[in-house]
Amino acid sequence: MADLSQQEWQDQLKNDSNAVILDVRTPEEVEEGFIPNSKNIDIYLGQDFINELEKLDKSKNYYVYCRSGNRSGQACTIMNSIGFDNAYNLEGGFMNWEGEVAE
Structure with missing residues (x-):
């Protein structure tokens, strides 16, 4: 796993x-906005989260x-x-995201 700063992640x-963008937040959090073209799999699903990952x-x-x-680091x-060999964590997460946002 690599932690990338907001700028490194975007670049x-x-x-x-x-690339595939993976959002591991809850559906309620996603409703508040998300990074365009991201796929959502809620990490709080437990075993179902792993089952969904296995399909990727x-x-x-x-x-x-x-x-x-934090959760994306765990993911x-x-x-x-x-x-999975290449998983990159967005440091600071969506609350510090300054890129494009979809709703």
Whole structure:
């Protein structure tokens, strides 16, 4: 897992043709806004979170975020433990996000 600053995350994402943005917040949090083109899987689903991760393409690069960066860090650790090589955590999370937001 790599922790990326907001700027590093945006720069790396912009130049990554194999990228998937993963939002691990709750549905209620997502309703308040999200990074465009992100896929939401709530980390609080427990085993179902892992089951959903298992359906994803492990050859992709995953840019993971939550509200503050804590849950997404945990999600990256889980992803690494089940065979994802490239999971990047957004430091500071969505509350510090200055990029585009969808609603």
